[in-house]
Amino acid sequence: MGLIRVDLEKCERDGICVDVCPVHILVLNHDMRPEVAPGMAQYCIGCGHCVAACPHEALNNVRSPLAEQGKLPAYPVVDSETALAFLRSRRSIRRYTDFPVPRELIVRLLQAARYAPSGHNSQGISYIVVDELSALKRIRGLVADWMREVIVSQPEMANRLHMPGIVRAHERGEDLILRDAPALIVAIAPKDLRPAPITACLALEYVELYATTLSLGTCWAGYAQVCAQQYPPLAEYLRLKEEMGVLGMLMVGYPRYRYHRLPERNALQIEWFDAKSS
Numbered sequence: 001m002g003l004i005r006v007d008l009e010k011c012e013r014d015g016i017c018v019d020v021c022p023v024h025i026l027v028l029n030h031d032m033r034p035e036v037a038p039g040m041a042q043y044c045i046g047c048g049h050c051v052a053a054c055p056h057e058a059l060n061n062v063r064s065p066l067a068e069q070g071k072l073p074a075y076p077v078v079d080s081e082t083a084l085a086f087l088r089s090r091r092s093i094r095r096y097t098d099f100p101v102p103r104e105l106i107v108r109l110l111q112a113a114r115y116a117p118s119g120h121n122s123q124g125i126s127y128i129v130v131d132e133l134s135a136l137k138r139i140r141g142l143v144a145d146w147m148r149e150v151i152v153s154q155p156e157m158a159n160r161l162h163m164p165g166i167v168r169a170h171e172r173g174e175d176l177i178l179r180d181a182p183a184l185i186v187a188i189a190p191k192d193l194r195p196a197p198i199t200a201c202l203a204l205e206y207v208e209l210y211a212t213t214l215s216l217g218t219c220w221a222g223y224a225q226v227c228a229q230q231y232p233p234l235a236e237y238l239r240l241k242e243e244m245g246v247l248g249m250l251m252v253g254y255p256r257y258r259y260h261r262l263p264e265r266n267a268l269q270i271e272w273f274d275a276k277s278s
């Protein structure tokens, strides 16, 4: 089979697949059936839009087979008010219970993250998951070591980022680095995968949002993330390969407290661009 296969009995010649292809590699032939434009198959990004948008299940694509596409019986999937409450209910959780997060739930979170958008559908994010308390303790220790160095070498920045207080807290056994979370997700990707920094953020946001549906809480571990990017001992401890970079870190655990209110954010700032005044 070439890139696509058209079921001639099911194809209604509506051209939807051609219209939705983001890279415009599909064309309609003389018989109004879709086909790949000559020499263009290599540009398919495997996004699966052509297969997913066909109302007749008439199109198959080796890069995104019909058999692997789940059905979407209704759209939208949730009503807008529920969705907004869902989005607003995600908070950065910094107090966790001692319950460990079952590994199968971590896998479910990361499976959900695969559906995040990525430039040219490049995907490419993989994960290191740390869920052993001794390893989390070691990571905290390495981040504190790094902070001690930054406090000496870049005192202004260290102060701005509250590092002296975080190190003091660490020394008295209070964890302001990983917040005693029982699990840490580290998003990594090849350093030369250009869309990866944004993709990783989007993937981890999918994790954060989906986690709420499993009664889990999350919080970005920004200090540990920057440490892994700048302080070789942490990258070495994580056994990060030379060609891989850390692009995001997320604490995960069961929230100790339930939130009862949805706070406001800053007022929306929006400017409608007026072409006439340009």
Ligand SMILES: Cc1cc2nc3c(=O)[nH]c(=O)nc-3n(C[C@H](O)[C@H](O)[C@H](O)COP(=O)(O)O)c2cc1C
Binding pocket: 022, 045, 047, 115, 116, 117, 118, 119, 120, 121, 122, 195, 198, 199, 202
């Ligand atoms: C940072 C970023 C930039 C993107 N830029 C474009 C773009 O310029 N044009 C476009 O058609 N799609 C763009 N996309 C969409 C991706 O191609 C799309 O997410 C990917 O093919 C997966 O398809 P899906 O989002 O429909 O699941 C972009 C996505 C991301 C995350």
Ligand code: SF4
Binding pocket: 020, 021, 022, 023, 024, 025, 026, 043, 044, 045, 046, 047, 048, 049, 050, 051, 061, 063, 064
């Ligand atoms: S999978 Fe995406 S890029 Fe490939 S032919 Fe279908 S719509 Fe076009």
